[in-house]
Amino acid sequence: MNFPLYFSKKIAFSKDNKNNLSKVIVHIGRLSVALGIIVSLITISTGLGSKRAIENRISNFSGDVSVKSTRSNSSYNSSILDTKGLDVNALKQIPEVAGLQSYASVSGILRTETNFAGIILKGVGKDFDKERFQPFIVSGSIPDYKEDGYNNEVILSEKIANDLSLKANDSIVTIFSKEDQKPIYRKFLIKGIYKTDIKLVDDLYMIGDINHVRKVMNMGENEVGGLDVFLNDTDKIDNAFPQIEQYIGYRNYAEKVTEKYPQILDWINIFNQNITLIIAIMLIVVVINIIMVLLILIIERTNSIGVLKTMGASNAQIRSIFINYTLLIMVPGLFAGNAIGLGLLLIQKYTCFIKLDPENYFISTVPVDLNPVYIIAVSVGIFIVSGIAMILPSYLISRISPLKAIKYS
Structure with a gap:
């Protein structure tokens, strides 16, 4: 015992x-x-x-790592990503990388008869990851961006839509302006409404066709403003980041999502x-x-x-x-x-x-x-x-x- x-x-x-x-x-x-x-x-x-x-939430919207041109400044207008030394195929072969998504962005103003709001149009193309973005959709649907002509359908944040009393299938006029140029007007159809709950995103971003951004920014038909790099596991970003830097070229730079949004x-x-x-x-x-x-x-x-x-x-x-x-x-x-x-x-x-x-x-x-x-x-x-x-x-x-x-x- x-x-x-x-x-x-x-x-x-x-x-x-x-x-x-x-x-x-x-x-x-x-x-x-x-x-x-x-x-x-x-x-x-x-x-x-x-x-x-x-x-x-923030990585599914902006990628775990963003690749940008070293000519980029503090403005929201994209600089053209330099293709010299940029090896997209090698980036896709990195074990931790789940996918890539090209984009270009430009700032503008949404205007209704009674109100207006400053926005950033994030143009995306045929490699846009609709499945990754789908959980953010609260009404409407995600357009197909095939980079074939100009798709006038956009996805607007719920916050901006509420501020402007808009809903899915409404039309909205957007004004873009550049130095020494007349304002450029575009009329878009709100195909979907999204919500990330990330204030820094919902207060600013509208998703649309990258060809509209290329037209406004005088970019070539195959030029982009950056790449969103998605990882299989966000916790392994420190391991993947040095490998990503090896294949982006010396005229571009990589930025972690945590560096892009330091408040978060x-x-x-x-x-x-x-x-x-x-x-x-x-x-x-x-x-x-x-x-x-x-x-x-x-x-x-x-x-x-x-x-x-x-x-x-x-x-x-x-x-x-x-x-x-x-x-x-x-x-x-x-x-x-x-x-x-x-x-x-x-x-x-x-x-x-x-x-x-x-x-x-x-x-x-x-x-x-x-x-x-x-x-x-x-x-x-x-x-x-x-x-x-x-x-x-x-x-x-x-x-x-x-x-x-x-x-x-």
């Missing part, structure tokens, strides 16, 4: 100890562990989920900091609670410790008793915390009942990332850290004198 384990169960679950202080202490310890697990799971899953959702990078970094801070706080709280619980149990069982030592129990055996105490306190708390935490996260994942303001958070609902690695790591981490915290109280047991323990009981 395993004496330490038997004794731990006896004093923790004995019916004779129903109103015993140890019974209350055990429940307090389990509650603290369960709360630590719940808060940690929610923090990690929603934090990583939000981070990934924001990265995926700052927001993502806040998620990382918050996750680290909250988990650290919860670990400290759980450890302190476990230490306090064990110290109280030691004080309460001082007489029992003295008796056990008198009967020949070794210090190692007595320490094992209190280590088993920790297990009895923590394991049910771990199971309960995981059950409750995962239950709440699953409810949010499939119902999206907690909403956010995309103006401030770049997303409209709280996303959940149920990564099993992190879920297991939370439980194992708290278990190990709490176990290490057990070492000091267990050695204090060794210093208890049997004679004094029995004498003052």
Whole structure:
């Protein structure tokens, strides 16, 4: 028989100890562990989920990496991408690259009878990834851009459409202007309405035919303003980026999506900091609670410790008793915390009942990332850290004198 384990169960679950202080202490310890697990799971899953959702939205719209001409400036009008040294086929062969998409952009003004809005027309061509863009469509459909003549159908953001009281299948006049030239007017049909929840995108961009941008910018029929490079895994951007730079030519440069939108990078970094801070706080709280619980149990069982030592129990055996105490306190708390935490996260994942303001958070609902690695790591981490915290109280047991323990009981 395993004496330490038997004794731990006896004093923790004995019916004779129903109103015993140890019974209350055990429940307090389990509650603290369960709360630590719940808060940690929610923090990690929603934090990583939000981070990934924001990265995926912006990368699906603009690519993980953009290739531009070194002549590009701070304006939204594209400079012509230099083809010298640019090897598109080699870029497509990079293992991390999922696809390429050419584009050219020009700034303009949308005008209605009562209102107007500044926009950037992002012209795309026959390599436009409609499947990747489809999740952003809230009404209407995506036009076919075949670069055969001029397609007058565009995709407008929901934000701009609402500001101008427009909807799918409405017509809109766009005005483009260049230095020393008369304004250029184009009439477009709004084929679809999109929404990314990324304010920096929804406030500005309209998707249209690249040939219209080429005409306005006096570009050749095969010239483009840049390339959007999509990766299979956004997390591997640091590995893919140097390889991409090798095939773009010295007159072009590559830009990560996080560098293109530094405000979003700052927001993502806040998620990382918050996750680290909250988990650290919860670990400290759980450890302190476990230490306090064990110290109280030691004080309460001082007489029992003295008796056990008198009967020949070794210090190692007595320490094992209190280590088993920790297990009895923590394991049910771990199971309960995981059950409750995962239950709440699953409810949010499939119902999206907690909403956010995309103006401030770049997303409209709280996303959940149920990564099993992190879920297991939370439980194992708290278990190990709490176990290490057990070492000091267990050695204090060794210093208890049997004679004094029995004498003052």
